[in-house]
Amino acid sequence: MADYRIYHNPRCSKSRQTLALLEEQGISPQVILYLQTPPDAATLKRLVKQLGMAHPHELLRKGEAEYREAGLSPDSPADTVLNAMVRYPKLIERPIVVHGQRAVLGRPPENVLDLMS
Incomplete structure (x- = not known):
């Protein structure tokens, strides 16, 4: 399969x-x-939708140092969150x-x- x-x-x-x-x-x-081949922002956006999540922030590992480095918060715009996950794939749950x-x-x-x- x-x-x-x-x-x-x-x-x-x-x-x-x-x-x-x-x-x-x-x-x-x-x-x-x-981590070696991070998905692009469009793929992440599709995954968020397929997972039934309302916002990409729900897919973040908020305890990672990169979360703070990227200045992310629950109020961050979707594009900002998606771009942070592309730059720091460690943030992806x-x-x-x-x-x-x-x-x-x-x-x-x-x-x-x-x-x-």
Whole structure:
């Protein structure tokens, strides 16, 4: 089932658990190492929509130093947030699993099971 994609960070336990859960279900997703090949702003905008989020700020890891460095806040304009995620991919919450037009955040990893129904 190659039509699954995971935005993956192998150093993250939740990301590893999510990938393992997919593989246990017989799914071999396309693995996107987003820290090495960050998605562009248009891709991030699409992911935010697929995740059902109202604003890109919801997809941020707010505890990262880069969040403060970029001067982000809940009031930051969407384009500012998207551009910060492109510049600092570490800010992107992980893992994101995409199947067709739907996406889920693998927190908890079991969320990916929703994509299989």
